[in-house]
Amino acid sequence: MKRVYFDHSATTPVDSEVAKLVLEYMTDKFGNPSSIHSFGREVRKSVEEARDKVAALIGAQAKEIFFTSGGTEADNWALKGIAAANRKKGNHxxxxxxxxxxxxxxxxYLEKQGFSVTYLPVDENARVNVEDVKKEITDQTILISVMFANNEVGTIQPIKEIGKIAKEKGIYFHTDAVQAVGHYPIDVNEYNIDLLTLAGHKFYGPKGVGALYIRRGVKINSFQQGGAQERTMRAGTENVPGIVGLGKAAEIAKLNMEKEIAHVKALKDKLIKxxxxxxxxxxxxxxxxxRMPGNVNFSFLYVEGESLLLNLDLKGIAASSGSACTSGSLDPSHVLLSMGLTHEVAHGSLRLSLGRGNTEEEIDYCLEVLPEIVARLRSMSPLGAGSSTIESNPCSSCGGH
Known part of the structure; x- marks a missing residue:
């Protein structure tokens, strides 16, 4: 059976060059970077070279890159670290x-610790309004955190405009750029970004490693104590194989980004059309x-997203749905609901996220099997085209897009 991977927003395959390097640092070059002997010194040099490469990918300085276990840790550190270090200045x-x-x-979590959080709404395209950002700033605001690109629908936020506002107001600006780094050109200085989150497995690096960019001079607490690693900011023996793999993935992404964007965007446009x-x-x-070059997200009226997902899997196509069936929840995506979709329409969503290894033949195969699957599921669904529940949905008027 043909196997097609259209779930790159969830994770990417590890690049062969990256995998080779990771293996080398799990076997031959196994020293502890804190050791002063030759085994340790060799590895320490490699860790710092990886830091240089990650910094170069986002236009930062090497000393502003702090390695983490991934995007979740980096997000936690950015928010909790800024909140704790700047509480005397404000709590918003x-x-x-x-x-x-x-x-x-x-x-x-921070709200339970006494902080006030404003959750900005988004428009029907999942984009934040810059004027809403301005309106919500108070003299207590210490941090603005808005993702660079949404992981579900791919919408790119007005990061440059938000960064400019934050800088003018003297407020720290963090962006979760996990979906964008390695796939979209980012310069932290051009965008006035003070903190940025990235994760290796989203751009063909290993899982379990990421980084937090912290602009020099930003007042932030350390993530954990117990050692001098990461300049005392993130204690614990470094994940050397992961870090060198992350560095290699960053190097490859920077070198091939323009070519990859063109390739993936062409496939995305063909699939959407x-x-x-x-x-x-x-x-x-x-x-x-x-939107991100490889993101395709559709709602299919009168169909459950999970059914689409399972039927595509039977045809060898890996994708993802907008409702959280794997967590045991019947709730649809909070992203789609925030965009104004009803529960019924949000439940029928499907994300197909493309990567550098996908081909036109794979797009053709998907376009061959997907219409048949949708038609079959609709013919069996109690929410068929005659359903008053769906027809009364205002979003159904967009169905012919």
Whole structure:
């Protein structure tokens, strides 16, 4: 059976060059970077070279990069670290309603610690309004955290404009850029970003490693205590294989980014065009233009997203749905609901996220099997085209997109 991977927003395959390097540092070059003998010194040098490469990918200085276990840890550190270090200055944080749960749950935790959090709404394309950011700033605001690009619908936020506002107001600005780093050009100085989260497994690096960029001079507490690693900011023996793999992935991403963007965007455009032409009663989710190059997200009216997902899997196509069936929850995506979709329409969503290894033949295969699956599921669904529940849904008027 043909196997097609269209779930790169969830994770990417490890690049072969990265995998080779990781193995080398798990076997031959196994020293502890804190050791002063030759085994340790050799590894320490490699860790710092990786730091240089990650910094170069986002236009930062090497000393502003701090390695973590991944994006979730970096998000937690950014929010909790800024909150704790700047509590005397203020207790207000601004974020958006469509952030990753690593941000939203951390904000909920901080609210229990006495902090005030504003959750900005988004428009029908999942984009934050810059004027809303300005309106919500108070003399107590210490941090603005808005993701660079949404993980579900791919919408790119007005990061440059938000960064400018934050700088003018003297407020720290953090962006969760896990979905964008390695796939979209980012310069932290151009965008006035003070803190940035990234994760290796989202751009062909290993899982279990990421980084937090912290601009020099930012007042932030350390993440954990117990050693001098990461300049005393993040204690614990470094994940050397992961770090060198992250560095290599960053190096490859920077070198090939322009070519990869063109390739993936062409596939995305073909897939969106084909789905739109072949399947009626659908809605493209996310901004039609300001979106990540490889993100495709549709709602298919009268169909459950989980059913689509399982039927595609039977055909060898890996994708993801907008409702959290794997967590045992019947609730649809908080992102889609924040965009104004009803529960019924949000439940019928499907994300197809493309990567550098995908081909036109794979797009053709998807366009061959997906319409058949949708038609079959609709023919069996109690929520068929004649359902008053769906027809009364205002979003159904967008179905012909």
């Amino acid at each position: 944080i601004i974020t958006s309603s469509i952030e990753h749960h690593a941000i939203l749950h951390t904000c909920e 084909g789905i739109t032409e072949k399947i009626p009663d659908i809605k493209l989710n996310g901004h039609p233009e300001l």
